[in-house]
Amino acid sequence: MKKQALLFVLLSSLLVTGCNNQQAQSTPKGPEVEDLGEKDAHTDLMKQYLADPDWESIKTYVPKVNAEDSSYHNDQSQPEAIKLEFAEVEDASKYYVQIAKNVEFKDAKIVEASEKSYNLYNTEIGTDYYFRAAVSEEALANAKIKKFSVKDLAPRYIHVDGVINFRDCGGWKSSLVENGRVKQGLYYRCAQFNSITADGKAALKDLGIKLDIDMRDAPPKTSPASSDDWQIEILNAAVASGTENYRWEGKQGTNTKIAQTYKKIFEAIADADNAPIALHCTHGADRTGIVSWFLLGLLGVSKEDCARDYVMTRFAGERAVLPNGSGSEIAKWNQKTEALEGATWADKTYKHLNEDFGIDKDTLDEIREKFVPGYVAQ
Numbered sequence: 001m002k003k004q005a006l007l008f009v010l011l012s013s014l015l016v017t018g019c020n021n022q023q024a025q026s027t028p029k030g031p032e033v034e035d036l037g038e039k040d041a042h043t044d045l046m047k048q049y050l051a052d053p054d055w056e057s058i059k060t061y062v063p064k065v066n067a068e069d070s071s072y073h074n075d076q077s078q079p080e081a082i083k084l085e086f087a088e089v090e091d092a093s094k095y096y097v098q099i100a101k102n103v104e105f106k107d108a109k110i111v112e113a114s115e116k117s118y119n120l121y122n123t124e125i126g127t128d129y130y131f132r133a134a135v136s137e138e139a140l141a142n143a144k145i146k147k148f149s150v151k152d153l154a155p156r157y158i159h160v161d162g163v164i165n166f167r168d169c170g171g172w173k174s175s176l177v178e179n180g181r182v183k184q185g186l187y188y189r190c191a192q193f194n195s196i197t198a199d200g201k202a203a204l205k206d207l208g209i210k211l212d213i214d215m216r217d218a219p220p221k222t223s224p225a226s227s228d229d230w231q232i233e234i235l236n237a238a239v240a241s242g243t244e245n246y247r248w249e250g251k252q253g254t255n256t257k258i259a260q261t262y263k264k265i266f267e268a269i270a271d272a273d274n275a276p277i278a279l280h281c282t283h284g285a286d287r288t289g290i291v292s293w294f295l296l297g298l299l300g301v302s303k304e305d306c307a308r309d310y311v312m313t314r315f316a317g318e319r320a321v322l323p324n325g326s327g328s329e330i331a332k333w334n335q336k337t338e339a340l341e342g343a344t345w346a347d348k349t350y351k352h353l354n355e356d357f358g359i360d361k362d363t364l365d366e367i368r369e370k371f372v373p374g375y376v377a378q
Contacts, residue, residue, distance in 0.1 A: 033103060033130070033145045040151040041079040041123060046315065050153060050308075074317030077165045079157035081119035086133035088144060089116060097133045098140045103147070105130065109206075110137060121159040122207065124184045125171045126152030155309055156184060158207070161200035165284040165316035166190035169292055170371075172309070175346060176300035177374040186272040186371060189292045191284035191316065192216065193225040205230035210275040213237050213265055215287040225278070233275070235268055237261050239287045247290050248333050250357050259357040265291055266359045270366045285313045286329060293333065297349030298364060299371050303334060306345075 040047070089095060097118045100108035111118060113133075123129060127150050132143035154171035170184030188209065196204075204225055212223035212234045223234040239247065239258055246252040250259030269277060281287035289310045296306045310330050342348035353359045365377035 031103060031145050033147050036146055036148040038151050039082045039123075039148045040153065041082055041121070041157065042151075042153060043076065043078075043080055045076055046079075046157070046312075047153070049312070049315075075164045075315075077157065077167075077312075077316040079121065079159055081121050081159070082123055082148070082150070084118045084120055084131050084133070084146075085116065086144075086146075087116050089133050090135060092135040095133050095135060096137050096140060097131055098143075099129060099131045101127060101129055103130050103145065105132075110140070122203065123150045125150050125154060125156045126181075154305070155312065158188060158190075158203075160190070160196065160203045162196040163193060163200055164191045165313055166278075167309075167312070169296060169309070172296060172299075172301045172305050174300035174372045174375075175302070175344065176368060176372045180300060180372050180374065182296070182299050182301065183371050183373060186276055187269060187292075187295065188276070188278045189284055189288050190278055190280045192280055192282050193223065193278075196225055198227070201225060201227040201230065204232065204278070208276050209278045211235060211268060211272075211277045213268060213277055213279040215239050215261075215279065215281040215291070217241055232278075235264070237265050237279075239281070244286060244329055247287070247329070248336055262291065262294070262353075262357045263359050266295075266353065266357075266367065267363055269295065270363045270370070272367075273370050283313070283316065285316075289313060290329070290333065293330070294349060294353060295367075297337070297345055298353060299368060300344075300346040303337075303345045307334065 042050070084097060084099070086095070086097070093114070095113045095116065096110055097113055098105055098108050098110050099120065100106065101124075116133075118133075120129075128147060129150065130145055130147050132140055132145045134140045134143040152171075154173075156168040156171045158166040158168060160166050167189060168184050169187045169189060170182045172182045174180030174182050185208065188207070193212065205227065209225075210232060212225050212232050214220070214223075214234055215237050217238055217240055219234060219236045219238055221234070223232045226232045239261055243252065243258060246258060250256065250262055252258070265279070268275070279288055279291060293306050293310050296309060297303075301309075307330055337345070337348050337352065340348040340352055342351050350364055353364060354361055368375050369377060
């Protein structure tokens with residue numbers, strides 16, 4: 001009996017081992033991937049500023065624009081491209097480069113290059129990318145795969161040809177949830193689209209932007225950012241020039257027109273997962289700045305980062321917008337917001353948007369849930 005039991009154990013062991021070996025042999029190994037490490041699309045000037053806790057230091061990094069010169073020759077708001085290199089590919093007159101955010105290349109895009117490199121713009125921060133290149137689309141499946149990670153450093157600057165001061169409000173840290181981050185790809189801030197090129201329009205299509213919120217005094221009826229194959233709706237959200245002293249309160253005396261405009265904007269932001277937004281005024285500084293400042297505050301971004309995002313408009317050659325500068329709008333906004341009731345900066349901003357601008361709590365909660373993954377309104 002003991003011999004039979006021992007024999008049974010030995011046979012069972014052999015069967016299990018055989019099954020495991022067969023399973024190991026039948027399980028395909030993942031593709032080999034060359035890891036290129038971390039890449040960063042910020043310029044050295046941007047990185048220097050973001051690493052420096054002294055906001056005043058930006059005066060040294062970015063030249064102040066000449067008030068009499070509107071040519072934007074001081075613009076330094078364009079990000080660096082991440083250069084994808086593939087010297088190992090055989091020589092050809094044209095190369096095909098496949099790029100994705102997963103090693104299976106699901107939802108990948110294919111671009112063409114005339115050299116053995118490709119300049120990739122507008123990558124998401126804190127995200128892994130995979131690419132491979134070949135002399136034909138058919139050969140891509142067997143091409144060498146390379147991977148890189150984009151440095152997790154907000155803000156995410158965007159390159160749209162013909163437009164300055166373009167950046168994603170996603171990527172900033174949020175206090176609403178543990179290890180929270182504002183979602184990328186929903187809300188962008190920028191300067192006007194009047195000089196956008198065909199390449200710039202193609203970039204907007206690639207970003208999936210569907211709504212142009214124009215805060216200039218007299219927005220056009222159709223968006224200049226639209227193209228034949230990508231129509232962008234325009235939302236008239238005009239806030240008059242010269243109303244700087246009333247933009248935080250949202251009203252001028254008994255006139256609540258600015259507050260009503262903010263309400264319209266935030267209702268559109270609540271639908272940004274269906275219609276990603278590019279919001280702008282003329283330079284993307286003050287009117288654009290305060291709406292973005294309110295939005296980031298609502299999303300649990302710290303007071304310091306709200307101010308830092310606002311101040312970075314100086315990379316587009318704008319005038320002084322320092323958070324503690326004499327006469328700076330944002331210095332006044334900080335003081336007024338601090339005086340509101342609320343346990344946190346986010347609570348104060350929520351209360352202000354709800355009670356003073358008449359934005360429904362349902363709208364504000366919806367924005368928080370869509371923009372901060374993991375957040376659930378109470």
